[in-house]
Every structure is written in structure tokens, then in C-alpha cells.
Amino acid sequence: MSSLGTLSDIELAIRLKSDDEPAFSEIYSRYWDKLYIMARKRLNDKREAEEVVQDIFSNLWRRRDRLELQKGFSHYFAAAVKFEVINRLARRARTGVVASADATGYSDIPDMATLHTLDFNELYARFQEAVNELPEKCRIVFHLKLEHGLSQKEISRQMDISEKTVEAHLAKARKKLRDDLGNISSFFL
Structure with missing residues (x-):
């Protein structure tokens, strides 16, 4: 054994x-x-x-x-x-x-007046909706980073793009999510 x-x-x-x-x-x-x-x-x-x-x-x-x-x-x-x-x-x-x-x-409460009544599923649904609105390549890079835990180097190799492009996509995704969701985005990032 x-x-x-x-x-x-x-x-x-x-x-x-x-x-x-x-x-x-x-x-x-x-x-x-x-x-x-x-x-x-x-x-x-x-x-x-x-x-x-x-x-x-x-x-x-x-x-x-x-x-x-x-x-x-x-x-x-x-x-x-x-x-x-x-x-x-x-x-x-x-x-x-x-x-x-x-x-x-x-x-x-301004900016999310009902935040305390929202349950996790509602918050997550809002987050997923915002992620789905990202441009396609940006969304793919974001999913590979967040969902699969890949490094920028691994994403770069897998998608055949430069690490700087990966970094730009991630920055764009974070900015859009912060703009769309405000403070809630930090719970998911």
C-alpha cells in the first residue's frame, strides 16, 4: 500500500x-x-x-x-x-x-440603499451581469484570472497575447466593475 x-x-x-x-x-x-x-x-x-x-x-x-x-x-x-x-x-x-x-x-443609504437587505445571491448576480457586459477578450482574461486562478504569464501563453495586454484587460475589467458596482466589486475581486 x-x-x-x-x-x-x-x-x-x-x-x-x-x-x-x-x-x-x-x-x-x-x-x-x-x-x-x-x-x-x-x-x-x-x-x-x-x-x-x-x-x-x-x-x-x-x-x-x-x-x-x-x-x-x-x-x-x-x-x-x-x-x-x-x-x-x-x-x-x-x-x-x-x-x-x-x-x-x-x-x-446613498449608492446602494438596499445593500443590507440584499443577500449574497443578489450581489453575485449583479456581479456576474457586470462581468458578462465586459468586452469578449477582457471577459475571457478576467475569468481565467479570477475563476481559474491563472497568473498573467499563464493567461498570456494560453491566449497567445502579451503579458502587458493581459494586464491591460484586467485593469479595464476592474475599472468597469468598480464603475458599475461601486464598493460591491471589492467583495468579488
């Missing part, structure tokens, strides 16, 4: 679906630090980053029987961290807007 440390992510996922606790432990030890760094960087809060990582691993264990891993745990966890962070930032924003409205006595 081979050591768990030599198994690929796909092999570990197969074992995890069979309730293999040592496989889960291997995944946990392999990825915990990476996930923590990603979450901490985006949340700027040690305790909350630890909670995000623990929630992700708890969900992985709970949903192990339905796990369909396509590209490896790196992609799976990158998406999980992104969405967990977005949820927490949206919750922070709702709480902050409500507190701000209570403190000032105003019931209408």
Missing part, C-alpha cells in the same frame, strides 16, 4: 468519498496552510481566516459523498475560499450599513 503523501488529489478524493479519514487528514495537512494564507490575505483577520478554513474543511467532510473533483483540490479550495470570503464580506457590509444607518438616523 502506498503512502497517502504520494497520492494525487483525485486519488485522495476517491478515498475521501469512501469515508477514508486518513485521506481527509492528508488533504487537511496538505492544504490548511495555503487556505489560511488566502483567507487571511483577503479578510485581514486571523481569527476569521481560521474560521473560514475550518468551515471549508467541515463542509468538505460533510459533503464528501457528493464530491466531484475535476482539476484537483487547489481549484476546489480556491473557489471555496473565494465564496466563503465573499459571504463574510457581504455580511460585514450588511452589518456596517445597518449600523451606519442606525447611528446617523437615516433610513436611506
Whole structure:
């Protein structure tokens, strides 16, 4: 029998679906630090980053029987961290807007008056709509960066364009999203 440390992510996922606790432990030890760094960087809060990582691993264990891993745990966890962070930032924003409205006595908040009543799905739908309005190449570059986590160099090679062009597309996408969505765009970027 081979050591768990030599198994690929796909092999570990197969074992995890069979309730293999040592496989889960291997995944946990392999990825915990990476996930923590990603979450901490985006949340700027040690305790909350630890909670995000623990929630992700708890969900992985709970949903192990339905796990369909396509590209490896790196992609799976990158998406999980992104969405967990977005949820927490949206919750922070709702709480902050409500507190701000209570403190000032105003019931209408300019620029996103109903932000505190919007749930994550509504925010994400607005974000996706704005992304879909980007020019085609700009949208493709943005998806490769945000959804697939590719570096500018990898995107450049894959699309056969210069790194400067990739950088320009990303800057254009961020500017348009900030213009269209205001502060909400920072939750997704």
C-alpha cells in the first residue's frame, strides 16, 4: 500500500468519498496552510481566516459523498475560499450599513440603499451581469484570472497575447466593475 503523501488529489478524493479519514487528514495537512494564507490575505483577520478554513474543511467532510473533483483540490479550495470570503464580506457590509444607518438616523443609504437587505445571491448576480457586459477578450482574461486562478504569464501563453495586454484587460475589467458596482466589486475581486 502506498503512502497517502504520494497520492494525487483525485486519488485522495476517491478515498475521501469512501469515508477514508486518513485521506481527509492528508488533504487537511496538505492544504490548511495555503487556505489560511488566502483567507487571511483577503479578510485581514486571523481569527476569521481560521474560521473560514475550518468551515471549508467541515463542509468538505460533510459533503464528501457528493464530491466531484475535476482539476484537483487547489481549484476546489480556491473557489471555496473565494465564496466563503465573499459571504463574510457581504455580511460585514450588511452589518456596517445597518449600523451606519442606525447611528446617523437615516433610513436611506446613498449608492446602494438596499445593500443590507440584499443577500449574497443578489450581489453575485449583479456581479456576474457586470462581468458578462465586459468586452469578449477582457471577459475571457478576467475569468481565467479570477475563476481559474491563472497568473498573467499563464493567461498570456494560453491566449497567445502579451503579458502587458493581459494586464491591460484586467485593469479595464476592474475599472468597469468598480464603475458599475461601486464598493460591491471589492467583495468579488
